[in-house]
Amino acid sequence: MQIVPTLDDFPVFELSGVDLPNIPISNELAYEENLLSSVSNKRKEIIDIPDNFLERWHQHGATIEQFITDPQLQINTPEIGAMWFGKNQKFKWNNDYPPRILLDGAGFYMEPHLDNRDVFAVVIVNLQDNPEGSGTQMISPFERRPSMKDQTVYQGPTEKGTGILFFNNWNTWHRIQNNSDKNRLIAYYTIGIDSLLVDN
Secondary structure (H helix, E strand, O other): OEEEOOOOOOEEEEEEOOOOOOOOEEEHHHHHOOOOOOOOEEEEEEEEOOOHHHHHHHHHHHHHHHHHHHHHHHHHHHHHHHHHHHHHOOOOOOOOOOOEEEEOOOOEEEEEOOOOEEEEEEEEEEEOOOOOOOOOEEEOOOHOOOOOOOOOEEEOOOOOOEEEEOOOOOEEEEEEEEOOOOOEEEEEEEEEEEOOOOOO
């Protein structure tokens, strides 16, 4: 896995080389409506995740842990240094916590938003070649006015095995829109602030 920065002064990183086993979705019984979501009835969650997928996922998690705990991260990314002041170096990846496998149907839309403050970071990985333009969009926090159209300053990739890692902060407004007639299939993983409180 490779992790590279995207925008100056934004804690957003692009992932590539995330090789993961395929998730079977042909059987409709393999997924169910995500009733906890208020954003759209076009999002479904696959609840039967193969063991080999989880094993490989957590192997990549070790790489993400190494990246997050590197002291250079808070130097290279001032937002993380200012907000967490070294707490990122205590981060531990949780091998007992699986990702959510989400299928966003044609026309899926999630409004621009910030994540709640229990979230430290988010990992999103494409599990197939997803529709062009369906990557997570980072929105300029300086253009968030009712009279102005939200300005996309970065859009995540859509190719299989790519994705993004972003740290929840004041300037990581984001949205998702799938304007195609195809499904978007992703692994979605939230990292809570409790993962920074683990004793090393």
